[in-house]
Structures are given as C-alpha cells and as structure tokens.
Amino acid sequence: QVQLVESGGGLVQAGGSLRLSCAASRLTISNYAGWFRQAPGKEREFVAAINWSGGSTYYADSVKGRFTISRDNAKNTVFLQMNSLKPEDTAVYFCAAVVTSGLITTTRSYRYWGQGTQVTVSS
Numbered sequence: 001q002v003q004l005v006e007s008g009g010g011l012v013q014a015g016g017s018l019r020l021s022c023a024a025s026r027l028t029i030s031n032y033a034g035w036f037r038q039a040p041g042k043e044r045e046f047v048a049a050i051n052w053s054g055g056s057t058y059y060a061d062s063v064k065g066r067f068t069i070s071r072d073n074a075k076n077t078v079f080l081q082m083n084s085l086k087p088e089d090t091a092v093y094f095c096a097a098v099v100t101s102g103l104i105t106t107t108r109s110y111r112y113w114g115q116g117t118q119v120t121v122s123s
Contacts, residue, residue: 002027002112004095009117012085020080022095022114032099033071033078036107037091046105058104085121092116
C-alpha cells in the first residue's frame with residue numbers, strides 16, 4: 001500500500017520556523033511533489049511544488065520568500081522549510097505526489113496524498 005507520511009507539524013509563535021517532512025513508502029515520487037494546506041472552513045490550497053530533479057520549484061504568492069520546498073530522492077522524502085511563520089499560515093498541511101495531469105497547483109492533479117499534519121501559529 002502506497003503511503004505518504006507527513007511529520008514536523010506543531011505549535012509555534014509568529015515569526016518562528018518549522019520543517020515539515022513527507023516520507024513516501026512503496027512509491028517512488030517519479031515526478032512532481034507538492035504541499036497543500038487547508039484551514040478550517042476553507043478549501044485546500046496550493047503551497048509549493050517541486051519537480052523530480054529539484055531544479056524547479058513553485059510557490060504560492062502568500063508563502064514566496066518564506067517557505068522553501070526541497071527533496072531527497074535517495075530517501076524518497078520531500079521537505080517544506082517554513083520561516084517567518086504568520087498566524088494565517090495555521091492549517092493542516094498535506095503532502096501530495098505524482099502529478100498525473102493538469103496543473104501542479106491543483107489538487108486533482110495529484111494521485112497520492114498524505115494524512116496531513118497540523119501547523120498552528122500563535123500571535
């Protein structure tokens with residue numbers, strides 16, 4: 001059974017940092033991997049994506065300059081370094097992998113999803 005397992009979430013004060021990890025099992029992330037987030041009462045939204053080589057990265061405007069996505073293909077793991085966190089970054093963060101078709105910024109483009117990890121930023 002394919003699994004994506006996120007870790008690294010937690011409670012942090014505004015201005016702080018967290019590093020999320022997404023480890024894949026029984027799956028080689030053969031193309032794009034991405035991070036999305038969903039706040040209470042809101043739709044799941046794109047945060048960042050990275051191609052297989054790691055040479056191309058994409059970010060939502062709201063996190064550009066503060067978040068960095070990276071990957072370690074040898075460990076089949078994707079990371080999201082989050083700096084200068086704001087209360088509005090509070091959400092459940094989901095890892096997604098393997099784009100089948102469509103835009104890398106849309107949820108329907110990804111085949112596999114993790115269960116999510118909670119990030120809470122206090123003011």
